[in-house]
Amino acid sequence: MCMELQLGLALPGSDSWSRPLLKLGLYEDINVNSKKRGFDHGYLEDEFSAASFKNYEKGLVGWPPVETWRRKKLRCQVHNHMTAAENGYCGGRASNSTYVKVKMEGVVIARKIDISIHQSFETLTTTLMTMFDIFDENRRSFKLTYQDEEGDWLIAEDVPWR
Amino acid sequence: MPKRLAYSLPDEVLEHVFSFIQSDKDRNVVSAVCKSWYEIERWCRRKIFVGNCYAVSPKMVIRRFPQVRSIELKGKPHFADFNLVPDGWGGYVLPWITEMAGAYPWLDEIRLKRMVVTDESLELIAKSFKDFKVLVLASCEGFSTDGLAALAASCKNLRELDLRESEVDDSSVHWLSHFPETYTSMVSLNISCLGSGEVSFSALERLVSRCPNLRSLKLNRAVPLDKTANILRLAPQLVEFGTCTYSAELRSDVFSNLAGAFSNCKELRSLSGFWDVVPDYLPAIYSVCSRLTSLNLSYATIQSPDLIMLVSHCPSLQRLLVLDYIEDSGLEALASNCKDLQELRVFPSDPFDAEPNASLTEQGLVAVSLGCPKLQSVLYFCRRMSNAALVTIAQNRPNLTRFRLCIIEPNTADYLTGEPFDVGFGAIVEHCKDLIRLSLSGLLTDCVFEYIGKYAKKLEMLSVAFAGDSDLGLHHVLSGCESLRKLEIRDCPFGDEALLTNAAKLETMRSLWMSSCSVSFEACKLLTQKMPRLNVE
Numbered sequence: 001m002c003m004e005l006q007l008g009l010a011l012p013g014s015d016s017w018s019r020p021l022l023k024l025g026l027y028e029d030i031n032v033n034s035k036k037r038g039f040d041h042g043y044l045e046d047e048f049s050a051a052s053f054k055n056y057e058k059g060l061v062g063w064p065p066v067e068t069w070r071r072k073k074l075r076c077q078v079h080n081h082m083t084a085a086e087n088g089y090c091g092g093r094a095s096n097s098t099y100v101k102v103k104m105e106g107v108v109i110a111r112k113i114d115i116s117i118h119q120s121f122e123t124l125t126t127t128l129m130t131m132f133d134i135f136d137e138n139r140r141s142f143k144l145t146y147q148d149e150e151g152d153w154l155i156a157e158d159v160p161w162r
Numbered sequence: 163m164p165k166r167l168a169y170s171l172p173d174e175v176l177e178h179v180f181s182f183i184q185s186d187k188d189r190n191v192v193s194a195v196c197k198s199w200y201e202i203e204r205w206c207r208r209k210i211f212v213g214n215c216y217a218v219s220p221k222m223v224i225r226r227f228p229q230v231r232s233i234e235l236k237g238k239p240h241f242a243d244f245n246l247v248p249d250g251w252g253g254y255v256l257p258w259i260t261e262m263a264g265a266y267p268w269l270d271e272i273r274l275k276r277m278v279v280t281d282e283s284l285e286l287i288a289k290s291f292k293d294f295k296v297l298v299l300a301s302c303e304g305f306s307t308d309g310l311a312a313l314a315a316s317c318k319n320l321r322e323l324d325l326r327e328s329e330v331d332d333s334s335v336h337w338l339s340h341f342p343e344t345y346t347s348m349v350s351l352n353i354s355c356l357g358s359g360e361v362s363f364s365a366l367e368r369l370v371s372r373c374p375n376l377r378s379l380k381l382n383r384a385v386p387l388d389k390t391a392n393i394l395r396l397a398p399q400l401v402e403f404g405t406c407t408y409s410a411e412l413r414s415d416v417f418s419n420l421a422g423a424f425s426n427c428k429e430l431r432s433l434s435g436f437w438d439v440v441p442d443y444l445p446a447i448y449s450v451c452s453r454l455t456s457l458n459l460s461y462a463t464i465q466s467p468d469l470i471m472l473v474s475h476c477p478s479l480q481r482l483l484v485l486d487y488i489e490d491s492g493l494e495a496l497a498s499n500c501k502d503l504q505e506l507r508v509f510p511s512d513p514f515d516a517e518p519n520a521s522l523t524e525q526g527l528v529a530v531s532l533g534c535p536k537l538q539s540v541l542y543f544c545r546r547m548s549n550a551a552l553v554t555i556a557q558n559r560p561n562l563t564r565f566r567l568c569i570i571e572p573n574t575a576d577y578l579t580g581e582p583f584d585v586g587f588g589a590i591v592e593h594c595k596d597l598i599r600l601s602l603s604g605l606l607t608d609c610v611f612e613y614i615g616k617y618a619k620k621l622e623m624l625s626v627a628f629a630g631d632s633d634l635g636l637h638h639v640l641s642g643c644e645s646l647r648k649l650e651i652r653d654c655p656f657g658d659e660a661l662l663t664n665a666a667k668l669e670t671m672r673s674l675w676m677s678s679c680s681v682s683f684e685a686c687k688l689l690t691q692k693m694p695r696l697n698v699e
Contacts, residue, residue, distance in 0.1 A: 062244030062652070063627065064513045064543065064570050065601075069243075069301070069327045069355065073437070073461055074511070 121156060173198075177206045186211050208232060213647075213672045215253060215277065216697050220261035231270055232296075233262070237277035239675045240625075241650055243301065246677055253277045256286075263290035270319075271296035278302070279328075284309030288316035296322040306331035307356075314340035321375075324352040332357055338365035343372070350378040354404050354435065358384040371396045377429075380404025383437040388416045394423035403427070405435035408462075412442045425449035434458035434483075441468040451475035455502075458483040460509050466520075470495045480536075481505040486522040486543065493526030497533025506530055507541040510570060524551035531558040539564040546577045547604060552586025556593040565590055566601035572628040572653075575605040582606050588613035591621070598645075601625040611635035615642020623648040633660040633680075640664035650675040658685035665692045 118124040125144055144156040180203055183189055193203040209232040210223060223230075237253025255277045262269055269291045279302045287294060294317045299305075307330065313320065314337055339362060348369065353361060361384055370376060376397050385393075385406035394400070410416055420443065424430070430450045439462040454476050459469070460483040469488045473479065479500040486508055488496070496503065508526070512519050524547045531537060537559050547569050556562075575581060582605040591597060591614050598620055602610065606629035614621070615638035622645050629635070636656035639649065641664055649671065657680035668674060668689075690698045 060572070062241065062246040063572065064510065064568055065241075065244045065625075065627075066510065066513050066543075067243040067301075067327070068245055069329070070460070070509065071513070074463075 173202050176202050180206055184209070205229060209271075210234070212236070215255075215258070217672070220258045224261060224265040228265070229268075230262075230266055231268055232273075233258075233269065233271070234273040234275075235277060236275045239276075239650065239673060240648070241652065241675055241677070242276055246652065255279050256283045259283045259286050259290075263287075267291065268293060270294055273298040273300075274302055275300040276302065278304040279309075280304050281306055281309035281312070285312040288312040291317075293319055295319055298322065298324040298326070299328045300324075301327045303329040306333040307335050307337040308333045311335050311337035311340040314338065314345075315342070318342075318345055319347055320345075321347050322350040323348070324350060325355050326352050326380075328355050330356055336362045336365060338362055338369060341365075341369055343368075345369075346372050346374070348373040349375050350402075351376070352378070352380040352404065353382050354380040356382040356384070358382075361385065363389055367392060367396065373397075374399070376400065378402035378432075380434060381406040383407045383435070386410065387420070387443065391416075391419040391423035394420075394427060398426040399429055400427055401429050402432040402456075403430060403434075404458075405433065405437075407438045408436045408443060409438035409440045410443070412440065417443060417446055421446040421449065428453075430454070432456035432458075436462040439464050441465075444468060444472055448475050452477065454479060456481040460485060460507065463487065463511065466492045474499050476500065477502075479503055483507040483509070485509050485511045486518075486520040487511055488526070489521045490523055490526040490529065491521075493522075494529045494533075497529045501534060502536055503530070503534040504536050505539040506534075506537065508543060509541075510543040513543070513570060516571065518545045524548055527551070528554055528558075531555040536561070538562060541566045541568075541601075543568045543570060545570050546574070547583065547586070548576045548578045549581060549583060549586035549589075550576075550578065552583065553589040556586075556589040560593045560595065562590070562594040563596050564599040565594065565597060566599065566625070567603055568601065569604040572603075573605045574603075582610070584609035584613065588617070591617040596620055599623045602629055603627060607631050608635040608638070611638040615639055618643050620645050622646060624650070626651045626654055628653045630654045630656060633657050636660035637663060640667045646670075647672045649673075651679060652676070653678040655680055657681055658688075661685060662688060662692070665689055668696055669693060 118127065121144065128144075176199065180189075180192060183192060186209075189203060189207060193200045204226050205228065207227045208230060210227060210230050211234045212218060212223065213236050215235050215237050235255065235258060237255070238247050238251060241247060242251070253276060255274055259272075263286055267290070270293050272287065272294075273296070277299075279299055284305055287297070289312075294313075297313065297320070302325075305328075310323075310330070313323070351369075361382055363385055366381075366385070367389075370379065370393055377400060379393070379397060379400055380402070381390075381393070381404055383406050387406065387408055387410040390405060394403070424447050427450055431453060433447065433450070433454060433456070436459055439459075441464050444464070451472070452475065455478055457473075457476060457479060459472075462469075463485065465487050466489040469484065469492045473482070473492070473496050477499055479496075480502050481504060482496065482500070484492075484507070488508065493508075496506075508522065522544055524544060527540070527542050527544070528551050531554070538561055540562065541564075544567075547567065576583060576586070583602075584607055587600075587602055587606070587610050591600070595617075597618060600614070600618065600621060600623070602625065608631045611630060611634070614624070618624075621643050624639065624643070624646065626649075633656055635654065636651070637660040639646070640660060646667075647670075651674075654676075656676065661681060662685060686698050690696065
């Protein structure tokens with residue numbers, strides 16, 4: 001199962017709840033070897049899968065240098081309704097990575113952050129501030145938001161740290 | 163004496179002589195001989211190649227070359243393929259099309275790579291160039307099937323439509339049906355990148371049946387396997403074929419129909435596609451295998467035994483693209499069966515898994531380097547390598563011109579000695595004197611760049627990642643590699659000093675890309691001051 005958790009960082013007073021400034025996304029690599037994959041996992045042409053290609057163990061964007069279209073084509077292969085499908089697996093195991101993609105408004109390139117090494121929103125925010133070069137005094141001007149599965153943007157601190 | 167000769171030959175004669183000179187380099191040299199040759203040459207140059215669309219403005223190109231028929235433009239840097247270039251960077255083709263629409267009414271060929279092409283651009287092409295023949299959009303984006311429909315409807319002499327690896331939005335219009343019934347000119351059609359909704363099979367069938375000159379057809383995966391036979395029977399003259407989905411329940415009637423259709427294709431030399439391959443259907447192509455020179459199995463998730471069986475039927479193979487499922491054993495079989503092999507590309511089936519899921523190591527590549535005397539071009543993804551293997555490969559194959567090695571885990575050392583790969587890649591550049599393209603990976607110090615600067619005199623393109631210790635590495639490359647045109651670097655400790663010291667070098671190159679290095683903004687500003695004609699971002 002995959003979680004689509006996205007966190008956003010926004011200036012207060014801005015009408016940016018619809019377009020959050022800082023997005024975190026948690027994308028879990030699909031266990032393509034599992035015979036119990038749902039049918040919807042067979043067609044990976046949505047944005048979710050495109051983002052999951054960016055979720056590597058080391059949080060490296062663009063590495064290994066396999067073209068995006070090549071990865072998409074390989075992943076998009078359907079394994080279910082064909083009887084000889086067990087020959088056609090994409091290989092690999094599910095990654096246990098807890099890296100999330102973080103995007104801040106105005107900064108085009110996303111970064112990666114390992115959620116599992118943080119114990120609270122405080123430490124998470126501190127790390128994010130350093131990552132995006134936001135000085136301490138400006139810290140209060142930014143808000144952490146996340147996008148749930150329905151696409152609604154909610155304030156992160158409203159949810160207990162899991 | 164030469165001067166008098168130049169004046170004594172009439173312009174028409176010179177123009178006729180120049181018409182035999184096709185390469186850009188030669189044409190550029192010709193135009194530098196004297197003013198009159200420059201003038202004659204610029205009026206009769208028909209093909210333009212612009213490797214970096216920001217190097218020159220369309221107006222300037224048009225001013226110098228008023229009668230161009232064919233243009234090739236490249237936009238985004240190579241690393242854009244790996245998501246390293248942000249959205250909205252640029253590479254828009256519309257300004258070029260707009261200018262050329264007025265200036266080149268007889269333009270008949272446009273080839274674009276990594277550019278943003280909108281439907282508006284495609285519609286403008288369809289409207290402006292009456293004799294339009296060739297459109298190649300390689301790794302482009304920004305357009306939909308609406309734009310394709312405009313082309314189909316208007317370009318009655320369209321011969322080639324190749325959308326390789328482009329991202330096309332589905333606007334739900336059945337664009338193939340926009341080719342009028344009177345249209346019969348198609349020679350080469352590559353729609354392999356299109357999604358499921360974007361191709362109407364019956365329109366495709368009708369198109370294929372009325373284009374007797376069709377030589378190259380690459381389908382998208384939405385076309386089911388049992389329809390493939392229909393297409394092949396309509397176009398037995400095909401030289402290149404990209405299959406659609408190669409998967410279906412195994413049925414003997416479908417199989418024999420397919421095998422029969424393939425056996426009719428006596429001209430077939432190149433096969434690709436093979437998505438969702440079911441190994442049981444592979445023998446359907448055996449009748450054409452002995453003539454195949456190019457085989458792209460890089461989407462075929464089939465295992466080594468099936469791959470070995472397949473390549474052993476293809477003794478004439480010159481080019482093979484395959485996944486690492488081929489394993490060392492498969493590459494050994496390749497080395498013993500395919501003595502004409504010139505190009506090998508082995509892609510990772512699961513690039514993000516730290517553990518190998520196929521038994522592919524440096525041994526496979528060594529075997530091919532030994533067994534295939536004509537091997538020139540290598541792209542190889544693997545998880546382990548040794549300096550010894552690299553040295554062996556270099557000694558076996560000094561005729562290599564392109565060597566791209568990707569050891570998947572950054573900073574991986576020689577698995578036998580724990581050393582960096584300086585010596586191994588050093589051997590490659592030392593022995594392979596005609597090397598024009600090199601990609602490095604694994605653990606590397608500044609030493610490897612010293613070797614590269616010293617030996618790689620013909621190197622034109624170098625890709626570097628997670629390598630080097632200091633600015634000295636970059637300095638060696640920029641000061642030593644005389645033929646260098648494209649340099650792309652990520653995550654290396656290269657900074658301001660090497661860049662500024664070698665600023666003049668940059669003007670001789672097409673592009674330099676650096677990301678996650680140690681270059682400062684101030685240095686970039688200094689660079690623009692030093693070299694005002696450079697585009698620096």
